[in-house]
Amino acid sequence: xxxxxxxxxxxxxxxxxxxxxxxxxxxxxxxxxxxxxxxxxxxxxxxxxxxxxxxxxxxxxxxxxxxxxxxxxxxxxxxxxxxxxxxxxxxxxxxxxxxxxxxxxxxxxxxxxxxxxxxxxxxxxxxxxxxxxxxxxxxxxxxxxxxxxxx
Amino acid sequence: xxxxxxxxxxxxxxxxxxxxxxxxxxxxxxxxxxxxxxxxxxxxxxxxxxxxxxxxxxxxxxxxxxxxxxxxxxxxxxxxxxxxxxxxxxxxxxxxxxxxxxxxxxxxxxxxxxxxxxxxxxxxxxxxxxxxxxxxxxxxxxxxxxxxxxxxxxxxxxxxxxxxxxxxxxxxxxxxxxxxxxxxxxxxxxxxxxxxxxxxxxxxxxxxxxxxxxxxxxxxxxxxxxxxxxxxxxxxxxxxxxxxxxxxxxxxxxxxxxxxxxxxxxxxxxxxxxxxxxxxxxxxxxxxxxxxxxxxxxxxxxxxxxxxxxxxxxxxxxxxxxxxxxxxxxxxxxxxxxxxxxxxxxxxxxxxxxxxxxxxxxxxxxxxxxxxxxxxxxxxxxxxxxxxxxxxxxxxxxxxxxxxxxxxxxxxxxxxxxxxxxxxxxxxxxxxxxxxxxxxxxxxxxxxxxxxxxxxxxxxxxxxxxxxxxxxxxxxxxxxxxxxxxxxxxxxxxxxxxxxxxxxxxxxxxxxxx
Numbered sequence: 175x176x177x178x179x180x181x182x183x184x185x186x187x188x189x190x191x192x193x194x195x196x197x198x199x200x201x202x203x204x205x206x207x208x209x210x211x212x213x214x215x216x217x218x219x220x221x222x223x224x225x226x227x228x229x230x231x232x233x234x235x236x237x238x239x240x241x242x243x244x245x246x247x248x249x250x251x252x253x254x255x256x257x258x259x260x261x262x263x264x265x266x267x268x269x270x271x272x273x274x275x276x277x278x279x280x281x282x283x284x285x286x287x288x289x290x291x292x293x294x295x296x297x298x299x300x301x302x303x304x305x306x307x308x309x310x311x312x313x314x315x316x317x318x319x320x321x322x323x324x325x
Numbered sequence: 326x327x328x329x330x331x332x333x334x335x336x337x338x339x340x341x342x343x344x345x346x347x348x349x350x351x352x353x354x355x356x357x358x359x360x361x362x363x364x365x366x367x368x369x370x371x372x373x374x375x376x377x378x379x380x381x382x383x384x385x386x387x388x389x390x391x392x393x394x395x396x397x398x399x400x401x402x403x404x405x406x407x408x409x410x411x412x413x414x415x416x417x418x419x420x421x422x423x424x425x426x427x428x429x430x431x432x433x434x435x436x437x438x439x440x441x442x443x444x445x446x447x448x449x450x451x452x453x454x455x456x457x458x459x460x461x462x463x464x465x466x467x468x469x470x471x472x473x474x475x476x477x478x479x480x481x482x483x484x485x486x487x488x489x490x491x492x493x494x495x496x497x498x499x500x501x502x503x504x505x506x507x508x509x510x511x512x513x514x515x516x517x518x519x520x521x522x523x524x525x526x527x528x529x530x531x532x533x534x535x536x537x538x539x540x541x542x543x544x545x546x547x548x549x550x551x552x553x554x555x556x557x558x559x560x561x562x563x564x565x566x567x568x569x570x571x572x573x574x575x576x577x578x579x580x581x582x583x584x585x586x587x588x589x590x591x592x593x594x595x596x597x598x599x600x601x602x603x604x605x606x607x608x609x610x611x612x613x614x615x616x617x618x619x620x621x622x623x624x625x626x627x628x629x630x631x632x633x634x635x636x637x638x639x640x641x642x643x644x645x646x647x648x649x650x651x652x653x654x655x656x657x658x659x660x661x662x663x664x665x666x667x668x669x670x671x672x673x674x675x676x677x678x679x680x681x682x683x684x685x686x687x688x689x690x691x692x693x694x695x696x697x698x699x700x701x702x703x704x705x706x707x708x709x710x711x712x713x714x715x716x717x718x719x720x721x722x723x724x725x726x727x728x729x730x731x732x733x734x735x736x737x738x739x740x741x742x743x744x745x746x747x748x749x750x751x752x753x754x755x756x757x758x759x760x761x762x763x764x765x766x767x768x769x770x771x772x773x774x775x776x777x778x779x780x781x782x783x784x785x786x787x788x789x790x791x792x793x794x795x796x797x798x799x800x801x802x803x804x805x806x807x808x809x810x811x812x813x814x815x816x817x818x819x820x821x822x823x824x825x826x827x828x829x830x831x832x833x834x835x836x837x838x839x
Contacts, residue, residue, distance in 0.1 A: 192635075194635040194638070194639070195635075198642070201642065274630060274631060274634065278685070295634070297630075297634055297637060297638075297670050297674075298637075298641070298667075299637070299638045299642055299645065300641070300645075302638065
């Protein structure tokens with residue numbers, strides 16, 4: 175991952191309809207160690223348009239990581255996940271499902287649709303911030319991703 | 326002028342006389358034999374026979390007549406039946422015979438001579454020459470007491486059964502092999518709101534709607550194959566009312582074994598059916614409302630989590646960023662807001678867990694309770710270690726249950742026992758025994774216990790016996806236990822003495838397992 179050596183910030187796409195959660199994620203990322211660019215879309219349709227650089231997203235940057243909520247308006251997270259993972263171009267972008275649901279069937283379904291990991295949003299703020307930091311840390315400093323994922 | 330017979334003539338006369346004598350002797354012998362025969366018939370007749378004269382005075386009678394009258398012969402001979410008979414009708418019958426007609430008496434009779442009461446049939450007849458000269462009269466007596474008794478008994482029995490059939494609460498119908506109704510009782514008439522004549526000689530089909538005609542048709546086919554099982558049939562009464570019945574048919578066969586129709590007992594189950602339907606409706610309604618309530622609890626707690634998480638997160642963010650930067654009051658207020666929101670989050674989580682019991686992980690299958698118990702113990706590993714708890718158990722059965730729910734039940738009860746421990750390290754013992762059709766589980770501890778007046782309250786959601794500061798928790802654990810036990814069709818209760826410990830009891834129906 176040469177981009178970080180060059181001092182470029184990592185690109186993260188957050189798919190989240192709740193502005194409160196968006197802000198909390200921003201706060202969490204702010205406290206993290208990795209320099210990042212966060213893009214935010216509010217529903218599933220927007221997310222796919224962003225990833226496919228459609229319409230107003232023609233200039234969108236391909237994200238290095240997607241943080242995906244499950245309960246979204248228009249097209250929910252499960253559908254978005256399914257479309258990403260069945261898209262030859264997008265399927266290698268790691269998708270972290272970040273949701274409030276602890277339900278077994280949601281977890282099972284997410285992994286069946288090839289989510290890269292499933293995280294339940296901690297209700298405690300300190301834990302939430304810690305989780306966002308660990309996501310960053312894990313995916314950008316520990317995990318080895320394929321080169322083309324960032325191209 | 327005298328005529329002197331010759332020797333030859335005399336000899337001829339002697340021969341003639343001798344011949345006459347022999348003929349006479351033969352006739353006399355024949356007569357004697359005939360007399361003897363009739364005497365024998367007279368004496369041994371199974372009928373009482375009496376011979377009387379033109380005045381009605383008894384001249385002779387046989388043994389059987391004496392038996393019927395219950396009197397000795399000397400009392401009977403010479404008795405005048407016309408003047409001394411006690412029974413007017415009997416006297417008339419005798420007189421009628423003397424007048425040349427047949428006299429008949431049929432009925433109860435008490436003899437004057439023997440004071441014997443019998444049921445009699447008597448026939449008097451008078452014998453006359455062709456010219457009408459009276460020759461004599463006879464009476465034939467038959468004791469018909471036995472016949473009468475049998476007839477009476479039959480009549481009473483018939484009456485008894487008729488009363489029974491007519492007054493019974495079940496409808497009764499007899500139909501012949503051509504499906505024509507040949508008998509109905511009063512109850513069936515009332516059921517169908519029809520008179521007997523409206524039903525008799527008709528076919529059942531005429532009192533059924535199309536759907537039930539089909540049912541009856543099907544049953545008829547079965548009947549032809551020799552199947553005679555009770556079945557449900559709905560009649561249409563004359564006023565249009567639907568009468569739901571259970572038909573219990575019995576075939577009738579004649580002596581040659583030919584099917585001659587059937588005898589049917591018809592039980593009106595309309596009101597029972599209505600009550601059952603009402604009950605089923607109520608049960609469905611209750612189930613629906615329970616489901617709705619659970620759905621509500623789930624949705625409420627699930628959807629409330631989101632805004633609450635926002636409140637909690639942002640008051641925490643406030644505390645994180647601004648603690649010590651505002652004044653002391655602000656710090657305190659923020660602190661209360663943080664604590665309150667955290668507690669609310671716990672409660673909502675608990676409520677969610679409560680509403681999930683049975684809705685999630687509710688599938689039951691055969692499971693070994695010892696393995697479930699070990700699983701629960703493992704989950705409590707840290708707590709058990711920290712409190713040096715000693716947990717023992719007797720042999721536990723294999724039951725058809727939801728293993729994850731039963732595990733949660735064990736975990737909650739054991740966890741509860743550890744949480745409310747006394748001075749000594751907690752000692753908890755679990756046992757199970759088959760009582761009647763249920764497995765009775767006991768979870769006994771040596772903890773602080775509580776006053777028995779609270780025994781019901783502790784199973785109510787969010788009910789606690791201690792202040793928030795004394796023991797952690799929202800008061801959901803035992804409510805979940807209750808829900809799990811009831812989900813499996815059992816009951817849970819508790820006995821406790823302050824300072825002595827607590828025993829929880831719960832049952833799981835054995836039919837759920839083996």
